Amino acid sequence: MTPSGSFEFEAIGHVKTMFKDKFGIPRQPGLVANAKGVIKLKNTPDLKTALRTLDQFSHLWIVFVFHEHGGKNWKPSIRxxxxxxxxxxxxxxxxxxxxxxxxxxxxxxxxxxxLEAAGGPEITVGGVDLLDGTPVLDIKPYIPYADSIPDANPGWAAAPITKTPVHFEDEALVDLQLKDADGMQNLKEIIIEVLELDPRPAFQKRKNPPSDPATWKTRYGFAVLDYDVKYEIREDGFWVLQIIDL
Amino acid sequence: MTPSGSFEFEAIGHVKTMFKDKFGIPRQPGLVANAKGVIKLKNTPDLKTALRTLDQFSHLWIVFVFHEHGGKNWKPSIRxxxxxxxxxxxxxxxxxxxxxxxxxxxxxxxxxxxLEAAGGPEITVGGVDLLDGTPVLDIKPYIPYADSIPDANPGWAAAPITKTPVHFEDEALVDLQLKDADGMQNLKEIIIEVLELDPRPAFQKRKNPPSDPATWKTRYGFAVLDYDVKYEIREDGFWVLQIIDL
Known part of the structure; x- marks a missing residue:
């Protein structure tokens, strides 16, 4: 820490998630209930001690770095x-x-x-919205009396979240069956939960909304786990065409 | 940002609060409803733009640095x-x-x-638990659907907060009347809210609990705003003796 108001922090670990690139990530935690992640902490005795009694809590805060977004080119306003x-x-x-x-x-x-995981303590968490490899600066127990304000006014975020229906082509269902045999039983649910929120970048959603006939038949892909999910926009929603190994 | 997992951040502003030293600070936000604070942002056009529509929200997160606690000498466990x-x-x-x-x-x-405050935008906030001068790294709107988990298990933090009764000696009441004339009408409420939570450092509370007769008549002080509040522990709680200008 320097007197100039500049502060340096070192990551205490990182988060392993199924979201391998920015464009499949749910925009808030909890939206994709099936999205499990693992907080992998550095392998030091102190960090292990620092987790003592964390198991008493049901939820925690992850304080992390949006490492794929440099702070140098931040934007004063966004859409x-x-x-x-x-x-x-x-x-x-x-x-x-x-x-x-x-x-x-x-x-x-x-x-x-x-605590005894190879390579350092691991905390499996549910409902993550983080890119794989996200650096972790801190974790804190969630304390409802300080953190939970159910009747806070959500401002413009009160707008309902639109979900687009998700369908699967036969070929995609066959792909799913094969992955299923590999032990990924909830892959279909994960794909639905991610896709119905329309994971495309904002400019693309704006330019090509699913409701615009000019957009129909356009093909996209997003990465989840080790798969590339190919889909297409049609009149009645998103159609998953293929699930390919990355 | 460096690939080694080390990240540097520059404060975007600081918080002005009534808590001039560590020992009068409530241990969580919201406990002292009268504790107003002011987030003072740097005077740049970009930061002013960055606040657009924040007025639609009722609550916000302050992401800040505990600047009086060096990260170098952190403790793996605390009491x-x-x-x-x-x-x-x-x-x-x-x-x-x-x-x-x-x-x-x-x-x-x-x-x-x-937005037009001299020297940079100002956000007046309620229920702060921060030391005066606390550096601010970020502010974010509070979004209940992502942030509010009322039924989260609070673990060991479920233990009820003990409050100690607070009384005022005549001399302290006279002091309050004088400050009242200076325009600090809710100074008494602030002192009660801070003091009933026992603002002494943990080791002192542990060594000298208010219930222990050996502690009675021991005098303490804490700083709030520009005042030094002198008080003493007695059988029936904390007694405020004097409120002195710092």
Whole structure:
């Protein structure tokens, strides 16, 4: 720490998630209940001690770095996908990663704590919205009396989340059956949960909304786990065409 | 940002609060409803733009640095005052400032936003638990659907907060009347709210609990605003003796 108001932090670990690139990531924690992640901490005795009694809590905060968004080129205002990409809001009035300091906070559920995992303690969490490899600066127990304000006014974020129906082509169902045999039983649910939120980048959603006939038949892909999910926009929603190994 | 997992952030502003030293600070936001604070942002056009539409929200997160707690000498476990100072918990299972990366998050209410304040935008917030001068790394709107988990298990933090009765000696009441004339009408409420939570450091609370007759008549002081509040422990609680200008 320097007197100039500049602060340096070293990651205490990282998060392993199924989201291998930015464009499949749910925009808030909890939206994709099936999205499990693992907080992998550095392998030091102190960090292991630091987790003592964390198992008493049901939820924790991950304080992390949006490492794929440099703080150098932050944008003072952004167009949230929730508002259809047409309305500008200040970035500090949003949860966008393009912030002056690209720090995020996510409340997630604690599924399992394994202090003795090889290579360092592991905390399995549910409902993550983080890119694979996200650096972790801190974890904190969720304390409802300090953190939970159910009747807070959500401002423009009150706009309902639109979900687009998701369908599967026969070929995709065969692909799923094969993955199923590999032990990925909930892959279909994960794909639906991610896809119905329309994981495309904001500018693309704005330019090519699913409702616009000019967009139909356009093909896209997104990465989840080790798979590339190929899909296409049609009149009645997203159609999954193929699930290919990456 | 460096590939080694080390990240540098520059404060975007600081928080002005009534808490001039560490020992009068409520241990969580919201506990002292009268504790207003002002987030003072740097005077740049970009930061002003970045606040656009924040006035639609009722609450915000302050992401800040515990700047009086160096990250170098963090402690893997601490003894929370809530548990009487006898039980050790891991620091990552606590909200203690003595963390590997001394970053805090506080949910506070938005009272007023003044974009045109001299020297930079100001956000007046309610329920702060921060030391005066606390560096701010980020502010984010509070979004209940992502942030509010009312039924989260609070683990060991479920222990009820003990409050000690607060009384005022005549001399202190005269002091209050004088400050009242200076325009500090709610100074008495602030002192009660801070003092009933026993603002002494944990080791002192542990060594000298208010219930222990050996502690009675011991005098203490804490700083709030520009005042030094002198008080004494007696059988029936804390007695405020004097309120002195600092």
């Amino acid at each position: 949230p996908p929730r508002l259809g990409g047409n309305v500008k809001v200040g970035v500090l009035a949003s949860r966008s990663p393009h912030r002056p300091n690209p720090i995020g906070i996510s409340a997630v559920s604690i599924e399992k704590i394994d | 929370p005052p809530r548990l009487g100072g006898n039980v050790k918990v891991g620091v990552l299972a606590s909200r203690s400032p003595h963390r590997p990366n001394p970053i805090g998050i506080s949910a506070v209410s938005i009272e007023k936003i003044d």
